[in-house]
Each structure stands twice: as C-alpha cells, then as structure tokens.
Amino acid sequence: MNLKTTTLPNLTQTHPQDNFAITIAPLSLEEVYRLADSPSNGAVVVMSGTVRNQTNGKEVQSLEYQAYEPMATAVFRSIAAEIRQKWKDTNKVVIHHRIGHLTIGEISVLVAVGCPHRAEAFEACRYAIDTLKYNAPIWKKEYIKEPDGTIATQWINCC
Numbered sequence: 001m002n003l004k005t006t007t008l009p010n011l012t013q014t015h016p017q018d019n020f021a022i023t024i025a026p027l028s029l030e031e032v033y034r035l036a037d038s039p040s041n042g043a044v045v046v047m048s049g050t051v052r053n054q055t056n057g058k059e060v061q062s063l064e065y066q067a068y069e070p071m072a073t074a075v076f077r078s079i080a081a082e083i084r085q086k087w088k089d090t091n092k093v094v095i096h097h098r099i100g101h102l103t104i105g106e107i108s109v110l111v112a113v114g115c116p117h118r119a120e121a122f123e124a125c126r127y128a129i130d131t132l133k134y135n136a137p138i139w140k141k142e143y144i145k146e147p148d149g150t151i152a153t154q155w156i157n158c159c
Helices: 029-036 069-086 118-135
Strands: 019-023 043-050 058-067 092-098 100-103 107-115 138-145 151-157
Touching: 019 069, 029 043, 029 092, 029 107, 043 118, 058 092, 069 092, 069 118, 092 118, 107 118
Parallel strands: 019 092
Antiparallel strands: 043 107, 058 100, 058 138, 092 107, 138 151
C-alpha cells in the first residue's frame, strides 16, 4: 500500500473510545497506555517516537515541532476511522503529538492501539504512525551541530 496516496475518511466526530491530543506539555506513556487499555483487549501496542541525537550522520541538538492543529486532529480522527475499518475489533486508538521545542530523548509522539489480539494491535499501530507521518500537517525543525560548532536549522515537512 502506498501510504502517500491513501485517501482518509472525512470525519467530524471522534469514536467515544479514542483519544487525540496535540500539546506543548510532555507526553506520558502511562497516560496513553491507560487511555488505550480496556478489559476486552488482549493487547495494547504503544509506539513512542523520541528525539534522537543524530540524523543522516549529523549531530542533532534538538527539534522543534509545529502543527496546524485543527487539521492534524482531523487527520488523527481519520486514521482511527481507517483503523476501525481495517481491523474491525479495535477497541481504542490513542494518538498524542508534541509541539514546541524538544530535547534529545524527549517523546515527540505516542500512538497506542488496543485490540483483542496482538497481531491486529501491532498492524494497526504501525499503520497509524506511518499514515500520520505522511498525512498530518506537522512540521519539525532540526537543530544540527555543524563541524565548526555552529548550529544550523532546517524545517522538515513531516507530511
């Protein structure tokens, strides 16, 4: 499947079991897990994206994220709806993304999917993060340390 050309459903409402957030506050693995958990789950898969210290062989100092929040949240809802169409037994979908300035090791995105079976939970979680990267209007600015010690910046459109 080519995720770049995936047509997502146009939704205006969120499934009552799902949760989405775009925030400047630090993200919590515990909170996202709790939001995805359910007695009917056999598995909760959580994907945590973190700020790493290098990209393409260059030293990263930090990242900055910006988002067009209303559209990004709508994309999150559409991703969840698409997951529910593909994996019918999905119980909960949680997508939280940070904005603002993040340092090395901080969590930038958390995606969690709760399902009765692990295979569906893994597949749906991977689908969610891959689709988010190509469709959500979220941009990151990399702060890269150059060989001479100066800091260069570069905006990267994540979608």
